[in-house]
Amino acid sequence: MHDIAILGSGPAGLTAAIYSARANLSTVVITGEMFGGQIATTNDVENYPGFSEIEGPELTMRMREQAEKFGAEMLVDTVTEIDVDGPPFTLTTLAGEIQARAVVVATGATARQLEVPGEQEYWGRGVSFCATCDGAFFKDVPLAVIGGGDSALQEALFLTRFASKVTVVHRRDQLRAGTYLRMRAEEDPKIEFLWNKVVESVEGDARGVTHLRLQDVQSGDGSDLQVEGMFVFIGHFPNTAMFEGKLDMTDDGYVVSDRRMHTSVEGIFVAGEAQDHYFRQAITGAGEGCMAAMEAEKFVAGLEGADAGVPVEAAAVG
Numbered sequence: 001m002h003d004i005a006i007l008g009s010g011p012a013g014l015t016a017a018i019y020s021a022r023a024n025l026s027t028v029v030i031t032g033e034m035f036g037g038q039i040a041t042t043n044d045v046e047n048y049p050g051f052s053e054i055e056g057p058e059l060t061m062r063m064r065e066q067a068e069k070f071g072a073e074m075l076v077d078t079v080t081e082i083d084v085d086g087p088p089f090t091l092t093t094l095a096g097e098i099q100a101r102a103v104v105v106a107t108g109a110t111a112r113q114l115e116v117p118g119e120q121e122y123w124g125r126g127v128s129f130c131a132t133c134d135g136a137f138f139k140d141v142p143l144a145v146i147g148g149g150d151s152a153l154q155e156a157l158f159l160t161r162f163a164s165k166v167t168v169v170h171r172r173d174q175l176r177a178g179t180y181l182r183m184r185a186e187e188d189p190k191i192e193f194l195w196n197k198v199v200e201s202v203e204g205d206a207r208g209v210t211h212l213r214l215q216d217v218q219s220g221d222g223s224d225l226q227v228e229g230m231f232v233f234i235g236h237f238p239n240t241a242m243f244e245g246k247l248d249m250t251d252d253g254y255v256v257s258d259r260r261m262h263t264s265v266e267g268i269f270v271a272g273e274a275q276d277h278y279f280r281q282a283i284t285g286a287g288e289g290c291m292a293a294m295e296a297e298k299f300v301a302g303l304e305g306a307d308a309g310v311p312v313e314a315a316a317v318g
């Protein structure tokens with residue numbers, strides 16, 4: 001039995017772990033398949049306070065070390081089911097079962113796919129969703145980045161380290177990305193923009209991707225873009241399928257929470273992109289992880305107070 005089980009190891013989950021373990025609560029982080037979450041697949045992080053430049057994997061490793069220093073346990077496992085009829089709450093994982101008095105859901109979000117012909121076929125052979133992971137495989141060749149948001153531009157800028165040229169293909173004629181990244185991308189001699197274009201299909205041969213078949217959304221005209229790699233950054237969907245029917249959720253799958261990160265089930269809290277479709281920053285996820293852990297701590301104290309015969313409300317605020 002743990003005091004607090006945290007699902008997810010991105011900035012939200014790891015910050016929750018730092019606060020929970022430092023409050024002397026027995027804390028387990030079930031890391032999920034990909035330790036560190038999305039930020040661990042980002043090369044250059046420039047806007048995390050205290051670090052004007054740090055690589056995403058290093059940032060998450062530092063958070064992990066900080067949490068472990070206070071006694072948090074990291075379990076490399078994946079939760080497949082949650083029994084919300086608690087406390088205690090039972091989590092079924094690939095390796096077994098875990099029980100906890102309180103739960104922090106920090107399962108984050110997953111990159112969306114274009115869902116066009118060729119995308120799956122050439123995945124790992126020219127199609128990628130992670131510039132940090134795969135960028136170095138594409139030295140001196142032309143690449144395409146799909147999307148017009150901050151991720152697309154940040155990763156396009158990173159890919160210029162390797163590629164001969166990076167073409168950003170966007171479905172509108174205006175970027176969604178903020179001014180800073182937009183200005184840097186517009187000034188970069190290796191980056192070009194193709195406006196009002198969508199990918200119809202990914203084409204290639206036995207070696208990998210050779211070109212993209214594009215369509216102009218205004219004229220309907222088709223064209224080919226010769227590239228050896230396509231990096232897709234068109235947003236995310238929350239990793240919350242296992243909470244359907246158990247926690248209140250929005251129509252697009254985000255867990256509903258109040259301003260203190262409480263979900264619809266007492267004792268289950270949520271932080272990061274599992275509940276945030278708007279800010280989605282490492283620092284906002286970390287802040288929410290902190291709030292969720294502080295509320296979980298009060299909840300557990302309330303349970304202990306109740307066990308000792310102290311009214312729950314008094315124990316929780318005391």
Ligand code: NAP
Nearest residue numbers: 147148149150151152154171172176233234235278279280
């Ligand atoms: P996003 O802001 O949702 O942008 C997704 C982009 O993909 C949009 O330009 C969208 O086009 C396009 N798109 C969506 N579906 C598409 C489809 N089927 N085909 C073609 N294009 C499609 O996602 P994001 O860039 O991953 O950013 C997510 C959040 O993280 C944002 O809040 C962002 O500010 C933040 N972020 C911040 C930084 C930073 O500050 N350094 C870095 C990365 C991410 P439309 O514009 O037409 O909708």
